[in-house]
Amino acid sequence: MNSRALRRTALIAAVASTSALVLAGCSGGGGTAAGGGDEEVTLTVATFNDFGYTDELLNAYTAEHPNVKIVHNRAAKSNDARANYFQKLGKSGLADIEAIEVDWLPEVMKYSDLLAPVPQDLQSRWLDWKVKAATDASGNLIGYGTDIGPEAICYRADLFEAAGLPSDPAEVAAALEGDWSTYFEMGDKYVAATGKPFFDSAGSVYQGMINQVEAAYENPDSGEITATTNPDVKKIYGMTLDAAKTQSAHFEQWSTDWYAGMANGAFATLSCPGWMLTQIEGNAPEVAGWKIADTFPNGGGNWGGSYLTVPGNGAHVAEAQALADWLTSPEQQVKFFQQAGTFPSQVDALKAPELLASTNAYFGDAPIGEIFTKRAEAVSVTPFKGEYYFQVNDAMQKALTRVESNTQDAQTSWDQWVSQVDAIG
Amino acid sequence: MTTTLQPPVTPAASAADGPPARSPRRVGFGSKLSAWDLKLSPYLYISPFFLLFIVTGLFPILYTGVISFMDWDQIRGSGTFVGFDQYAYVLSQPAFWDALRNTFSIFVLSTVPQLLLAVFIAAMLDQNIRAKTLWRMGVLVPYVMAPVAVALIFSNMFGDQYGIINTLLGRIGLPGVGWHSDAFASHIAIATMVNFRWTGYNTLILLAAMQAVPREYYEAATVDGAGKIRQFFSITLPSLKPTLIFVIITSTIGGLQIFDEPRMFDQSGTGGSDNQWLTISLYLYNLGWGEWNFGRAAALAWILFLIILAIGAVNLFISRSLVRDEGSRDGLSRAQRRAAARAAKQRLAESTGKVARS
Numbered sequence: 001m002n003s004r005a006l007r008r009t010a011l012i013a014a015v016a017s018t019s020a021l022v023l024a025g026c027s028g029g030g031g032t033a034a035g036g037g038d039e040e041v042t043l044t045v046a047t048f049n050d051f052g053y054t055d056e057l058l059n060a061y062t063a064e065h066p067n068v069k070i071v072h073n074r075a076a077k078s079n080d081a082r083a084n085y086f087q088k089l090g091k092s093g094l095a096d097i098e099a100i101e102v103d104w105l106p107e108v109m110k111y112s113d114l115l116a117p118v119p120q121d122l123q124s125r126w127l128d129w130k131v132k133a134a135t136d137a138s139g140n141l142i143g144y145g146t147d148i149g150p151e152a153i154c155y156r157a158d159l160f161e162a163a164g165l166p167s168d169p170a171e172v173a174a175a176l177e178g179d180w181s182t183y184f185e186m187g188d189k190y191v192a193a194t195g196k197p198f199f200d201s202a203g204s205v206y207q208g209m210i211n212q213v214e215a216a217y218e219n220p221d222s223g224e225i226t227a228t229t230n231p232d233v234k235k236i237y238g239m240t241l242d243a244a245k246t247q248s249a250h251f252e253q254w255s256t257d258w259y260a261g262m263a264n265g266a267f268a269t270l271s272c273p274g275w276m277l278t279q280i281e282g283n284a285p286e287v288a289g290w291k292i293a294d295t296f297p298n299g300g301g302n303w304g305g306s307y308l309t310v311p312g313n314g315a316h317v318a319e320a321q322a323l324a325d326w327l328t329s330p331e332q333q334v335k336f337f338q339q340a341g342t343f344p345s346q347v348d349a350l351k352a353p354e355l356l357a358s359t360n361a362y363f364g365d366a367p368i369g370e371i372f373t374k375r376a377e378a379v380s381v382t383p384f385k386g387e388y389y390f391q392v393n394d395a396m397q398k399a400l401t402r403v404e405s406n407t408q409d410a411q412t413s414w415d416q417w418v419s420q421v422d423a424i425g
Numbered sequence: 426m427t428t429t430l431q432p433p434v435t436p437a438a439s440a441a442d443g444p445p446a447r448s449p450r451r452v453g454f455g456s457k458l459s460a461w462d463l464k465l466s467p468y469l470y471i472s473p474f475f476l477l478f479i480v481t482g483l484f485p486i487l488y489t490g491v492i493s494f495m496d497w498d499q500i501r502g503s504g505t506f507v508g509f510d511q512y513a514y515v516l517s518q519p520a521f522w523d524a525l526r527n528t529f530s531i532f533v534l535s536t537v538p539q540l541l542l543a544v545f546i547a548a549m550l551d552q553n554i555r556a557k558t559l560w561r562m563g564v565l566v567p568y569v570m571a572p573v574a575v576a577l578i579f580s581n582m583f584g585d586q587y588g589i590i591n592t593l594l595g596r597i598g599l600p601g602v603g604w605h606s607d608a609f610a611s612h613i614a615i616a617t618m619v620n621f622r623w624t625g626y627n628t629l630i631l632l633a634a635m636q637a638v639p640r641e642y643y644e645a646a647t648v649d650g651a652g653k654i655r656q657f658f659s660i661t662l663p664s665l666k667p668t669l670i671f672v673i674i675t676s677t678i679g680g681l682q683i684f685d686e687p688r689m690f691d692q693s694g695t696g697g698s699d700n701q702w703l704t705i706s707l708y709l710y711n712l713g714w715g716e717w718n719f720g721r722a723a724a725l726a727w728i729l730f731l732i733i734l735a736i737g738a739v740n741l742f743i744s745r746s747l748v749r750d751e752g753s754r755d756g757l758s759r760a761q762r763r764a765a766a767r768a769a770k771q772r773l774a775e776s777t778g779k780v781a782r783s
Binding site: 077079083086087089090107111114251252253254255256257260261264266391394397398399401402405406407408416419423424 | 499500501502514518519580581584585586587588603605606607691692693694695697698699701714715716717
């Protein structure tokens with residue numbers, strides 16, 4: 001449909017309805033005051049995967065605000081949500097509150113003027129780098145930070161034991177202390193002892209490593225793509241694939257095989273951001289051996305995390321902002337963490353006793369609140385992700401998959417990636 | 426049988442011939458109305474389709490054409506004119522050529538076995554069997570299933586490590602097939618899904634055509650001593666020609682636009698790490714909804730449109746030469762009939778004494 005025609009129709013409709021309202025206001029004379037907070041409002045909240053927004057928790061808001069009805073739409077995958085978001089942004093049809101993921105935040109920032117900014121007084125609520133990533137050139141923060149993805153290492157204690165490796169979480173954490181080569185050395189030992197793969201895929205290890213690089217793909221100042229010439233990228237690529245030859249189970253992340261592998265013991269370790277816990281528990285409910293080690297190679301790393309945005313042209317922007325404010329308040333974030341493992345990004349929430357005390361029965365009563373708080377504190381690098389981050393990284397993941405599936409050798413795959421990246425932009 | 430057609434007698438026409446007591450003005454208007462009615466009504470009756478087509482068909486086609494010459498920002502709805510740059514970009518991408526190869530490969534792998542199977546099943550269903558309707562409806566069941574559901578089931582079958590097929594292959598000591606790494610294997614897997622869904626649909630169309638073949642032919646053939654197989658090749662297949670062409674054309678259009686199955690074939694839906702099963706529609710989707718580059722996507726849409734037009738022309742050419750004698754009673758081609766008509770006209774002109782034209 002012609003967007004200009006649509007806009008015009010929308011404009012006419014808007015003018016007509018405003019004038020109708022004005023007329024009604026004039027003729028009404030002494031009727032009830034317009035606006036106010038008691039009007040019946042239905043707010044839609046669109047999320048993906050699992051944000052922990054159960055009906056039960058959302059009802060707590062409705063109890064405080066009886067005039068607000070919340071409709072929660074959940075997309076299965078973030079890619080579906082991404083397609084929907086950009087299709088409707090700036091037009092109509094988006095929910096009053098839309099969740100976005102860090103990886104496509106850079107693309108959203110291009111259109112930051114179409115979103116309602118977060119009130120200034122809320123900004124101190126979040127971790128600095130969470131705010132920085134979603135602040136546009138004119139200083140507007142456009143996303144209410146929800147969770148972050150501080151990474152730990154999940155491992156199969158039973159498989160570690162069988163391989164003659166330490167299996168207690170504290171021992172494993174101590175043994176893994178160091179950089180990625182320590183991790184790969186342990187992998188060599190495991191493979192030598194069992195003959196089975198150590199980690200799930202080159203893709204997830206690569207993701208862990210690249211998230212520790214400050215400016216991996218683009219120049220933060222000019223926005224120019226530097227991925228193909230960045231020596232760090234090449235080094236990480238080589239290291240990952242070298243180790244993957246013997247240690248990787250060669251799964252593609254998120255594939256049915258990958259999920260099945262969690263339950264089958266096809267790999268012994270997995271990079272574990274907070275949100276990964278529910279993925280493991282959900283796909284390997286019968287397995288007793290999964291544990292969490294409070295460590296991550298080369299310090300801390302952050303994988304993923306999301307924001308809530310309020311489209312500026314929504315019907316109930318003020319009400320939606322109030323709800324987004326509530327959804328990302330420290331108290332609620334702790335509850336959502338307990339529900340879905342989405343680790344809070346608020347300074348206050350990180351100090352909350354409920355968070356620090358929370359444990360996870362599936363992972364052998366691991367003190368997950370404490371572990372992930374430490375993991376969040378260990379994050380020292382905020383990787384810069386520009387406009388083309390998503391495309392470059394997507395192409396890189398495919399390059400790794402090509403080598404893992406024996407479609408191509410490492411060099412051919414790298415060259416193909418370079419030519420793909422050169423075509424971007 | 427012949428019918429004599431007479432011009433319809435309209436009420437207004439008879440009113441004009443009626444008693445002069447009626448006011449001529451009213452009659453005039455009435456006859457005018459009915460004249461309009463005669464002339465305009467048919468157009469009004471067929472207009473809903475064309476109006477709908479202009480809004481939902483023609484307009485998007487032209488709009489896409491405009492966007493394809495622009496560096497288009499879909500979100501803000503604005504763009505700058507860049508000429509043929511987007512076309513040049515798409516044609517220079519290896520992904521486009523991969524997509525073209527895959528589309529044709531999947532198309533052939535799905536259409537050929539599908540039609541062979543459909544003809545065979547239809548021939549079986551055409552026999553005298555018990556519970557005919559049950560069997561006939563039975564073949565349509567896969568078609569009713571949502572493509573996404575089909576893809577889910579088949580992705581469990583075609584899993585690389587834990588899939589049913591590779592597990593079975595492992596049991597009998599064969600190496601597993603890399604369904605998601607080998608291009609040809611992925612095409613077979615996707616074609617299987619397509620065949621699963623569409624074979625029954627084509628079977629029913631072909632069955633309907635088979636039922637229309639006069640039974641006398643078969644009786645005569647039986648009397649002449651022809652067996653079932655001979656009857657199939659000498660009577661059934663030739664009678665199916667026009668229907669087969671229809672089925673081939675619809676499968677071609679569907680095959681060139683194949684999207685659901687490759688999109689659902691893995692978790693990311695972008696056509697594989699090395700574009701193993703990237704099809705043109707999927708590439709179009711990736712350009713538009715993956716990279717948000719609607720200019721390039723629009724250019725590709727037009728290229729796809731032209732490809733389908735070209736294939737359609739080839740189809741038309743083949744089908745014309747195949748069904749030359751269909752629908753005519755005397756077994757003559759259209760050119761021959763026209764020549765005969767010209768000759769007859771000339772004879773008539775000569776017989777009435779007028780000078781024949783050269």
